[in-house]
Amino acid sequence: xxxxxxxxxxxxxxxxxxxxxxxxxxxxxxxxxxxxxxxxxxxxxxxxxxxxxxxxxxxxxxxxxxxxxxxxxxxxxxxxxxxxxxxxxxxxxxxxxxxxxxxxxxxxxxxx
Amino acid sequence: xxxxxxxxxxxxxxxxxxxxxxxxxxxxxxxxxxxxxxxxxxxxxxxxxxxxxxxxxxxxxxxxxxxxxxxxxxxxxxxxxxxxxxxxxxxxxxxxxxxxxxxxxxxxxxxxx
Numbered sequence: 001x002x003x004x005x006x007x008x009x010x011x012x013x014x015x016x017x018x019x020x021x022x023x024x025x026x027x028x029x030x031x032x033x034x035x036x037x038x039x040x041x042x043x044x045x046x047x048x049x050x051x052x053x054x055x056x057x058x059x060x061x062x063x064x065x066x067x068x069x070x071x072x073x074x075x076x077x078x079x080x081x082x083x084x085x086x087x088x089x090x091x092x093x094x095x096x097x098x099x100x101x102x103x104x105x106x107x108x109x110x111x112x
Numbered sequence: 113x114x115x116x117x118x119x120x121x122x123x124x125x126x127x128x129x130x131x132x133x134x135x136x137x138x139x140x141x142x143x144x145x146x147x148x149x150x151x152x153x154x155x156x157x158x159x160x161x162x163x164x165x166x167x168x169x170x171x172x173x174x175x176x177x178x179x180x181x182x183x184x185x186x187x188x189x190x191x192x193x194x195x196x197x198x199x200x201x202x203x204x205x206x207x208x209x210x211x212x213x214x215x216x217x218x219x220x221x222x223x224x225x
Contacts, residue, residue, distance in 0.1 A: 030210075030211060033211075033213070035214075035216075041218065042202070042216040042217060042218045042219065043155070043202070043216045044216070045213035045214060048211055048213065087154060089155075091210075091211055097167060097168045098160075098167065098168065098210060099157060099168055099170075100157065100214065101157060102147070102154050102156075102157075103154055104153060104154035105154050
């Protein structure tokens with residue numbers, strides 16, 4: 001089966017930079033995605049990495065190393081509104097079937 | 113355009129009952145997937161539908177079932193409810209079943225007493 005590991009909680013202050021790591025063990029790896037979920041809300045898509053390297057979208061960047069089965073989400077210039085849960089998710093393709101498996105999430109708490 | 117709509121928003125049922133949850137995807141999206149979210153367990157994959165066909169199913173008992181209609185709307189059903197079925201059930205739609213981003217609805221909060 002698939003397994004993903006990410007820290008359960010991270011704390012940081014406004015204006016800082018924080019990195020949320022995600023390691024995975026899977027077969028048929030296709031890509032790594034990141035989703036943000038505010039308390040009581042719907043998860044929203046942040047980024048996708050299909051190839052090794054860094055993808056940048058405004059204050060958020062995501063990195064993937066397929067050889068290390070590792071990725072991270074980098075949040076810069078943290079704002080209070082970034083307090084939320086962040087989920088990494090791996091897309092796998094096996095026997096023609098595609099599955100998106102989520103990690104258990106990292107709760108980010110940004111303080112003033 | 114309208115986002116993913118899930119109904120009802122909240123539901124309270126008793127053990128042994130059954131429940132049907134509904135999901136209307138974003139217009140033009142043909143893939144619908146369902147996830148169960150419980151505290152500490154993240155989002156657990158239930159099933160995925162594309163063009164009315166179940167493409168994949170997660171590791172849940174047969175009490176959990178679903179279907180997709182020709183207009184891409186989807187329903188999931190849970191029979192013989194158990195206390196452990198209490199969770200937030202999230203529906204997500206996407207254009208295809210590859211690496212397209214998932215667009216989630218606000219979920220249905222099911223409480224089983």
